[in-house]
Amino acid sequence: xxxxxxxxxxxxxxxxxxxxxxxxxxxxxxxxxxxxxxxxxxxxxxxxxxxxxxxxxxxxxxxxxxxxxxxxxxxxxxxxxxxxxxxxxxxxxxxxxxxxxxxxxxxxxxxxxxxxxxxxxxxxxxxxxxxxxxxxxxxxxxxxxxxxxxxxxxxxxxxxxxxxxxxxxxxxxxxxxxxxxxxxxxxxxxxxxxxxxxxxxxxxxxxxxxxxxxxxxxxxxxxxxxxxxxxxxxxxxxxxxxxxxxxxxxxxxxxxxxxxxxxxxxxxxxxxxxxxxxxxxxxxxxxxxxxxxxxxxxxxxxxxxxxxxxxxxxxxxxxxxxxxxxxxxxxxxxxxxxxxxxxxxxxxxxxxxxxxxxxxxxxxxxxxxxxx
Ligand code: GLY
Numbered sequence: 001x002x003x004x005x006x007x008x009x010x011x012x013x014x015x016x017x018x019x020x021x022x023x024x025x026x027x028x029x030x031x032x033x034x035x036x037x038x039x040x041x042x043x044x045x046x047x048x049x050x051x052x053x054x055x056x057x058x059x060x061x062x063x064x065x066x067x068x069x070x071x072x073x074x075x076x077x078x079x080x081x082x083x084x085x086x087x088x089x090x091x092x093x094x095x096x097x098x099x100x101x102x103x104x105x106x107x108x109x110x111x112x113x114x115x116x117x118x119x120x121x122x123x124x125x126x127x128x129x130x131x132x133x134x135x136x137x138x139x140x141x142x143x144x145x146x147x148x149x150x151x152x153x154x155x156x157x158x159x160x161x162x163x164x165x166x167x168x169x170x171x172x173x174x175x176x177x178x179x180x181x182x183x184x185x186x187x188x189x190x191x192x193x194x195x196x197x198x199x200x201x202x203x204x205x206x207x208x209x210x211x212x213x214x215x216x217x218x219x220x221x222x223x224x225x226x227x228x229x230x231x232x233x234x235x236x237x238x239x240x241x242x243x244x245x246x247x248x249x250x251x252x253x254x255x256x257x258x259x260x261x262x263x264x265x266x267x268x269x270x271x272x273x274x275x276x277x278x279x280x281x282x283x284x285x286x287x288x289x290x291x292x293x294x295x296x297x298x299x300x301x302x303x304x305x306x307x308x309x310x311x312x313x314x315x316x317x318x319x320x321x322x323x324x325x326x327x328x329x330x331x332x333x334x335x336x337x338x339x340x341x342x343x344x345x346x347x348x349x350x351x352x353x354x355x356x357x358x359x360x361x362x363x364x365x366x367x368x369x370x371x372x
Contacts, residue, residue: 011038014205015160016344022167034234042306068344084316087152102245179215186325208307223307230302
């Protein structure tokens with residue numbers, strides 16, 4: 001089978017790219033034997049460029065904010081295309097801290113917010129508890145970030161798949177064995193059943209597995225293990241996202257729809273180790289219960305491990321590389337959900353028109369070469 005574009009990987013990023021490419025009239029084939037294996041299956045769905053902002057990652061912050069800005073229209077367009085609601089929640093985020101070191105870290109982050117003109121407000125513990133009454137009385141301070149929202153990541157992936165199909169994309173659920181090259185360029189992918197899908201462009205959107213596909217050039221993408229918990233949310237327990245530093249340890253609590261609470265997440269350099277560990281679950285629950293004691297009463301419905309695609313600077317790999325015909329849309333690390341709209345749009349523009357839009361420039365592989 002021949003297409004204009006083969007997208008290797010049908011997670012949030014792959015499906016965003018496929019949808020936008022198909023909307024441009026390109027013949028698109030997406031290959032993924034099981035998209036539930038991707039990081040999107042575990043993602044809490046935080047759209048949190050401000051809360052996740054870090055010194056030295058200003059370029060990533062710009063991309064993340066550009067993507068967040070697109071979210072309301074992205075979600076509305078998906079609803080129009082599919083009739084599916086993806087649970088965009090706009091109640092904002094509170095960051096809270098417990099001891100003097102946590103408060104120092106919160107104050108430093110807040111100073112960074114102010115320096116960059118980001119929307120954030122320092123709150124007293126009482127003010128934080130008036131917004132989220134289930135928070136413990138033991139917290140020492142908080143920062144409110146009204147613009148950091150959340151979305152139901154699984155529903156988003158399903159809606160994107162639906163929209164991509166409706167726009168004309170073909171979905172193939174056979175495993176991918178290798179990237180196929182000929183004459184120094186990528187020309188398609190070979191599948192586990194021995195067939196080859198050929199295409200003018202191959203988009204690599206395999207998340208944490210991007211560097212392991214035979215035939216792909218060396219890529220600095222590694223798996224970063226995340227353990228995450230899903231609980232049944234009691235009515236009214238939390239309105240928005242709460243992120244906490246609990247004596248130096250990070251935990252987040254994200255209400256989803258009106259009936260689920262996500263608690264996450266570990267960040268472990270353990271390769272593709274799939275084990276849910278007693279220690280991982282214990283630490284997440286212990287810290288979450290310190291932040292919101294009412295979590296003790298909730299039913300634990302799911303524990304899960306998935307792998308973030310990490311890169312050396314925590315930013316994604318977007319655009320062409322040395323191998324002609326291969327376009328990178330990977331390495332989104334902690335921000336795959338947030339960056340899906342801007343990635344889909346930018347990669348589709350690149351494939352259709354040959355130019356990567358300004359918003360997505362500067363995320364190529366060459367940035368690592370510049371440094372060495
Ligand atoms: N974006 C949250 C996480 O990766 O845990």
